[in-house]
Amino acid sequence: MVTTTDKNRSGPRSPFDVAVLLLMIGTTLLIIWLSLTYRSFWSAHWPSYSDMVSSLPQPSAWLRWLMGDISEVAFYKHEFASIGLLAGAYLAYWANRTRRSWQGFSISYGTGLWPWLITSSLLGLLLSNALWGWTVTTTSWQPTFVAFVSLPAAMVLMFGGGWKVTINGAIMGAVFVTPMCLLIVNYVCNPLGLPAVIGNVLGMAVASVMAFLLCRYRPSLMKSEHPKTPPSSPPA
Structure with missing residues (x-):
């Protein structure tokens, strides 16, 4: 009886569920391909952070950098950690949506x-690396991850779902947050010997205030097409 209830409660998979599953499968296949392609270099162990930055700007190194940005905020930049974070977040969302008893908060x-x-955070991350990835070198770390963990998510939580909010939030994250953090980290924190986290947090705060002020005077930028509690069907 319990099994039947769980099946009914789960319902059919949404396009978003299918997209996430395909993304996970594609990521797994990509990792397998990289392992087979570079097995002569990676025979002893999976390449380290030093191996990654020394290989820049090779596409495989940039891909690892981009994926690693997802977990950078936890001070552990690695593609496996990023995949785990995304998979865990999706599991939490799915458990909440299907009202599982073990879902937690x-x-x-x-x-x-x-x-x-x-979606907005990932788009912001892609734009951030596309616009500011040139600042990353073998010897200089740069906070290209900040757009993923700040303004885009805040915009969605503040103004609701919808493609207008999602896309504009991503653009503002890449245009406001990342350059602000780059300026503070490289021209304030580094010369004064301060931890980069100070510049990252300060840059995210200042840029977010600027973005919200812009939205206040130009509300059409963030006029949501959906209510704050979205319909049951997530975006494809």
Whole structure:
């Protein structure tokens, strides 16, 4: 009887569920391909952070850097950690959506906006690396991850779901947050010998205030097409 209830409660998979599953499968296949392609160099162990930055700007190194940005905020930049974070977040969202008894507390403050939130954050991360990736060198770390963990997610939580909020939040994250952090880290923290985390947090705060002020005077930028609690079907 319990099994039947769980099946009914789960319902059919949404396009978002299918997209996440395909993304996970594609990522796994990509890792397998990289392992086979570079097995002569990686025979002893998976390449380290030093191996990655020394290989820049090779595409495989940039891919690892981009994926590692997802877990950079936890001070552990690695593609496996990033995959685990995304998989765990999706599991938490799925458990909450299907009302599993073991779900724990609701992800994204119980708003149900996680699909929009993660979409905006990932788009912001891609734009951030596309615009500012040139600042990363073999000897200089740069905070290209900050757009993923700040403004895009805040915009979605503040203004609700919808493609307008999702895309504009991602753009503002890459245009406001990343350059602000780059300026503070490289021209304030590094010369004064301060930890880079100070510049990252300060840059995210200042840039977010600027973005929210812009939205206050130009509300059309963030006029949501959906209510703050989105419909049951997440974005494809």
